[in-house]
Amino acid sequence: MKAAMQAYVDGFNRADPAAVAALFADDATIEDPVGSPLKTGKAEISKFYEFSMKTGARLKLAAPIRGSHGNSAAMAFDVELKMPEGQAVIRVIDVMTFNEAGQFTSMRAFWGPGDMEVIGGKK
């Protein structure tokens, strides 16, 4: 599970949406951020990552990836991206669930309005 989570981070940082979407099961769901409507299935998931990667965002693990005694794993990371206001960071924790083939069956991203910060750059 941790290898798949790391492949997710690496694929995102290569701006390779196909590689990231390939980590998901066909009927997987994404809730990003937690509390927003679900995206369901490969087509919506691919579109989501194509859009996300176009922002130039990069993911940086904030701590080692955690496993579990079940079919899920979690990781804390910072999303670094350029905003009109300057360099910004969004602090996120992702929780993935897995099927027996090792694919993500769901991704939930915990972050709220208070987890985004502009850390420098032009005003």
Next chain:
Amino acid sequence: MKAAMQAYVDGFNRADPAAVAALFADDATIEDPVGSPLKTGKAEISKFYEFSMKTGARLKLAAPIRGSHGNSAAMAFDVELKMPEGQAVIRVIDVMTFNEAGQFTSMRAFWGPGDMEVIGGKK
């Protein structure tokens, strides 16, 4: 939500199981680690924290607590504790859900066998 998460860490580190149990709703559940049987209700929850704190464990946030756009929040931390083998660390991510009174309705702790490490001390 983040204030309640921080109160959880602080209460744990004061070894105050009553303060930590008081953060939970009466019918709350704990799944620690994820994949293990649920503990349900105040009596089981109190017992769980009394036991956990007797180990002398301390919690240290690994990154800022994350909120969400819903009724849940998440945090990555290290559990530092003394084991017969020496000083140990367990790397954990906790996800809490909340009711409208701001109490935890569930706690799920993501960590697996690969997230525990003996970091020093006697062999």
